[in-house]
Amino acid sequence: MKVFVNGAEIEATESENVGTFLLKRRQQVLRKTRFEDNPRGMFCGIGVCFDCIVTIDGIANQRACITQLRDGMRIEVTS
Amino acid sequence: MKTADVVVIGAGVVGSSCALIMAEAGLKVIVVDRGPIAGGTTGAGEGNIMVSDKEIVPEIELAVRSRDAWFEIADRIGNNFELHAKGGIALSRTDSGMAGLRKLAAHQSAHGIETIEVDGARLRELEPHMNPDIETAIHYPGDGQCQPMLSAAYFLRTVRHLKGEVWQRTEVLGFLKDKDGAITGVRTAREEISTRYVVNATGTWAGDIARLAGSELSIMPRRGFILVTTPAPRLIHHKVYDADYVANVASDSPELQSSAVVEGTESGTILIGASRERIGFDSRMNMAALERLAKQAISVFPVLSKLELLRVYHGFRPYSPDHLPVIGEDANVKGLFHCAGHEGAGIGTAPGSGELLTAMILGKPTFMDATPFLPSRFQGVA
Amino acid sequence: MSRTIIIGGGPAGMSAAVEIARAGGDAIIIDSNPRLGGQYWRHGADAKFSHDGERFFALQDEISRHSEIEVRGGSQVWRASYHDGVASVWLNDGTSLASETLLIATGAYDRSLPFPGWDLPGSMTAGGAQALLKASGALLGRAVFVAGTGPFLLPVAASLVEAGVKVLGVLEANRVNGWINHLGAVDFSKMKDAARYFKILATAKVPIRIGYAIIEARGDGRVEEVVIAKVDRNFAVKPGSVEVHKCDAIATGWGFTPDLTLAHSLGVTTDIDVIDRSVVVHVDAFQETSQHGVFAAGESTGVGGVDLALIEGRVAGIAIAVQRGLISTMDAKNRSVGLAQERSRIRKFAQALLSVYKIREGWRSWLHPETIICRCEEVTFAQVRNVVHDLGASDVRTAKLLSRCGMGMCQGRVCGRIVADVVGAEIGRSATDDELRGIHNRPIAHPISLATLAKQGQ
Numbered sequence: 001m002k003v004f005v006n007g008a009e010i011e012a013t014e015s016e017n018v019g020t021f022l023l024k025r026r027q028q029v030l031r032k033t034r035f036e037d038n039p040r041g042m043f044c045g046i047g048v049c050f051d052c053i054v055t056i057d058g059i060a061n062q063r064a065c066i067t068q069l070r071d072g073m074r075i076e077v078t079s
Numbered sequence: 080m081k082t083a084d085v086v087v088i089g090a091g092v093v094g095s096s097c098a099l100i101m102a103e104a105g106l107k108v109i110v111v112d113r114g115p116i117a118g119g120t121t122g123a124g125e126g127n128i129m130v131s132d133k134e135i136v137p138e139i140e141l142a143v144r145s146r147d148a149w150f151e152i153a154d155r156i157g158n159n160f161e162l163h164a165k166g167g168i169a170l171s172r173t174d175s176g177m178a179g180l181r182k183l184a185a186h187q188s189a190h191g192i193e194t195i196e197v198d199g200a201r202l203r204e205l206e207p208h209m210n211p212d213i214e215t216a217i218h219y220p221g222d223g224q225c226q227p228m229l230s231a232a233y234f235l236r237t238v239r240h241l242k243g244e245v246w247q248r249t250e251v252l253g254f255l256k257d258k259d260g261a262i263t264g265v266r267t268a269r270e271e272i273s274t275r276y277v278v279n280a281t282g283t284w285a286g287d288i289a290r291l292a293g294s295e296l297s298i299m300p301r302r303g304f305i306l307v308t309t310p311a312p313r314l315i316h317h318k319v320y321d322a323d324y325v326a327n328v329a330s331d332s333p334e335l336q337s338s339a340v341v342e343g344t345e346s347g348t349i350l351i352g353a354s355r356e357r358i359g360f361d362s363r364m365n366m367a368a369l370e371r372l373a374k375q376a377i378s379v380f381p382v383l384s385k386l387e388l389l390r391v392y393h394g395f396r397p398y399s400p401d402h403l404p405v406i407g408e409d410a411n412v413k414g415l416f417h418c419a420g421h422e423g424a425g426i427g428t429a430p431g432s433g434e435l436l437t438a439m440i441l442g443k444p445t446f447m448d449a450t451p452f453l454p455s456r457f458q459g460v461a
Numbered sequence: 462m463s464r465t466i467i468i469g470g471g472p473a474g475m476s477a478a479v480e481i482a483r484a485g486g487d488a489i490i491i492d493s494n495p496r497l498g499g500q501y502w503r504h505g506a507d508a509k510f511s512h513d514g515e516r517f518f519a520l521q522d523e524i525s526r527h528s529e530i531e532v533r534g535g536s537q538v539w540r541a542s543y544h545d546g547v548a549s550v551w552l553n554d555g556t557s558l559a560s561e562t563l564l565i566a567t568g569a570y571d572r573s574l575p576f577p578g579w580d581l582p583g584s585m586t587a588g589g590a591q592a593l594l595k596a597s598g599a600l601l602g603r604a605v606f607v608a609g610t611g612p613f614l615l616p617v618a619a620s621l622v623e624a625g626v627k628v629l630g631v632l633e634a635n636r637v638n639g640w641i642n643h644l645g646a647v648d649f650s651k652m653k654d655a656a657r658y659f660k661i662l663a664t665a666k667v668p669i670r671i672g673y674a675i676i677e678a679r680g681d682g683r684v685e686e687v688v689i690a691k692v693d694r695n696f697a698v699k700p701g702s703v704e705v706h707k708c709d710a711i712a713t714g715w716g717f718t719p720d721l722t723l724a725h726s727l728g729v730t731t732d733i734d735v736i737d738r739s740v741v742v743h744v745d746a747f748q749e750t751s752q753h754g755v756f757a758a759g760e761s762t763g764v765g766g767v768d769l770a771l772i773e774g775r776v777a778g779i780a781i782a783v784q785r786g787l788i789s790t791m792d793a794k795n796r797s798v799g800l801a802q803e804r805s806r807i808r809k810f811a812q813a814l815l816s817v818y819k820i821r822e823g824w825r826s827w828l829h830p831e832t833i834i835c836r837c838e839e840v841t842f843a844q845v846r847n848v849v850h851d852l853g854a855s856d857v858r859t860a861k862l863l864s865r866c867g868m869g870m871c872q873g874r875v876c877g878r879i880v881a882d883v884v885g886a887e888i889g890r891s892a893t894d895d896e897l898r899g900i901h902n903r904p905i906a907h908p909i910s911l912a913t914l915a916k917q918g919q
Binding site: 014015016017019020021023024028029030033035036038039040041042043044045046047048049050051053059061065066068 | 493495505506583586588596598600720836837869871910
């Protein structure tokens with residue numbers, strides 16, 4: 001399957017969550033905070049802390065760590 | 080025994096506005112609240128400082144003066160409470176609704192409120208994400224917003240700096256009176272305070288305080304839910320509301336009513352109101368209210384369908400039988416001044432109310448004729 | 462009677478489902494994970510386990526054999542309520558379910574303590590680091606420190622070593638002597654587990670340092686180095702003990718917080734744990750809560766680990782079967798032989814562990830004024846102090862509302878207890894029981910799409 005990260009097409013082979021998929025591609029920083037513009041990545045890894053939020057298919061604030069990759073998914077990260 | 084010029088009961092935005100203005104006028108003020116600061120309706124409001132939804136002349140005069148007073152206070156003590164003149168937009172999607180809005184705008188305009196009718200193109204400039212099927216609306220540049228809890232907290236901070244005191248978690252147990260029945264003091268859970276003036280700024284509980292003082296006052300709770308979305312980059316710039324809002328506030332139906340009121344906040348969340356239910360102090364969540372609010376908000380701003388609901392909160396807005404605030408001395412108890420029943424407008428009209436009460440207590444002229452607000456309109460004079 | 466709603470597909474939820482199915486009943490298991498197993502048996506699509514997979518497969522096989530048990534993975538409950546004997550839940554796909562019987566098996570998540578730099582990318586919870594590995598073999602870093610307190614740090618460090626991560630040290634803040642004895646006290650299999658972890662760590666020459674903590678993480682946009690220090694029995698830094706080490710990630714864990722969001726919405730009575738003051742669901746001998754028909758099992762009744770969760774799940778499942786009239790009380794007794802004793806034995810042990818690995822107050826001395834307390838709203842320690850000392854906030858709720866602590870996306874799941882403890886200390890008293898309960902008050906348990914909500918109203 002194919003997914004798009006900031007518009008770039010990337011081949012994804014296994015079914016996994018967006019967070020681990022990005023981490024394996026050295027994308028540790030997933031967003032910048034809205035007040036201080038500080039970088040954030042995954043923290044709790046299980047959907048509790050909302051630190052790993054990214055925009056998925058146009059919907060903001062989606063938790064990368066509990067969202068499964070889907071074919072054609074468009075992921076926007078800020079780093 | 081403590082001594083004060085004025086005891087203000089209630090540490091919400093209304094009580095803290097009264098306390099601030101009185102302390103600035105040189106009065107020694109003690110604020111007493113049975114809970115924490117801003118723990119009641121103040122902590123559950125959007126922070127409306129609206130002139131656009133006022134219809135009756137005295138209400139308009141109070142709202143316009145209060146709006147100006149808000150910015151003057153910010154100049155004096157510093158704007159640490161997110162006060163800004165964001166402006167409001169009132170819309171209707173029916174011809175009769177728009178006709179009503181135009182008529183109201185003309186009336187408001189004659190009483191000092193700036194109103195601008197805008198067409199679709201201008202609307203899109205003001206609110207790029209608004210539903211394109213909305214082609215006309217009234218723009219009110221004078222509507223503002225603040226963060227109400229921070230406002231109350233900073234007002235009270237200034238009161239403390241002016242040698243006033245704030246007693247949190249202190250219940251008022253009773254009143255001391257002289258042989259003529261005039262107030263001479265307040266009995267609290269902490270200690271007695273000797274004072275000639277008491278301000279009852281206890282919102283939905285104002286009737287209880289009136290009864291405790293041997294009088295009566297009818298202030299009822301009206302429940303309202305507010306939806307808070309997840310934070311997003313600024314999408315909505317004004318307070319945008321469907322004009323049914325104005326009609327609904329004045330309605331006496333106990334059932335759920337709602338109309339879209341949508342606005343962005345400094346923290347990035349978007350607030351969606353406004354529902355009204357007159358069902359007493361019931362804090363259970365009403366799914367129907369949530370669903371209707373979401374639907375109505377999306378119909379005005381389709382972009383909201385891409386956002387999520389993060390929190391819901393409800394507040395109990397205090398209202399009087401004629402939906403006007405009660406400001407002035409009790410008809411039966413000398414020295415007891417009420418400042419309550421502001422309904423959904425309490426944040427906005429708090430400073431003006433405080434100015435009226437301060438002038439009344441000091442025996443000075445008021446900035447407007449306050450007769451329509453006097454408690455005696457409901458109270459048989461003993 | 463409607464089928465039983467089981468919220469949470471971890472060990473407690475799975476074992477309850479199996480008991481209900483064995484009694485001839487039906488149930489639906491709802492979990493945000495796509496797969497059963499919870500955090501303990503979290504796994505990827507290929508379902509590989511380094512150990513303890515047998516119990517999972519046995520439960521999963523039995524569940525899949527019973528068509529009366531529906532598993533709805535990847536689904537989140539965003540709202541729950543209880544009214545007139547019926548529990549209702551609303552799911553993020555816009556549907557809702559109602560039943561006379563419901564099991565809260567919502568588990569727990571890592572408890573975190575703040576320190577300067579804990580918000581940098583590369584700083585994760587211990588459970589988070591392990592979750593990445595279990596779900597897909599992803600590594601949080603190449604050279605990491607594991608720190609905090611509790612026996613859980615060992616398996617996390619061991620699994621990182623096995624996955625090829627260079628673990629630079631395991632730092633246990635509490636003065637514990639011989640973790641192996643604590644772990645071994647429960648039963649022989651735990652002893653074997655602990656011995657295995659120690660062997661892995663020893664072979665990889667991972668230093669285990671007792672009485673040490675990470676007190677700061679530093680780096681330009683991500684973790685590049687850590688400051689570690691020896692701490693006293695109260696967790697205060699011992700002067701002269703500070704060391705700085707290079708690393709590219711850290712995993713910290715301070716025990717667990719039961720997730721009581723939905724329990725709170727369902728209105729069940731809760732207790733405050735006497736040792737760590739965490740909020741736990743109050744249950745009777747049958748795992749039933751104060752609300753008739755609502756049961757709770759696993760970490761939500763108090764953190765106790767997988768073995769306790771499995772037993773509590775079984776007890777709850779059997780009790781639900783009785784309440785639904787599926788089996789007789791006599792039958793239930795036969796199915797429950799030994800469970801009550803086993804439950805009380807493990808519970809006692811869990812409480813003993815909790816007192817050994819208790820969080821001591823001195824951690825607050827690690828904070829700098831600019832240290833983030835609330836990650837979501839980026840509220841600093843100085844700002845929290847300010848709302849108390851300058852603005853007059855005199856309770857936890859007011860301090861939260863004035864500072865925005867806990868008002869963000871996670872709704873105080875991460876910082877709720879931290880804020881309660883910090884504000885309490887600033888006010889000069891401990892957080893009250895009701896303030897601790899208030900941390901779990903989230904009427905909207907998880908964000909729900911406005912579009913979905915609007916459609917529901919049609």
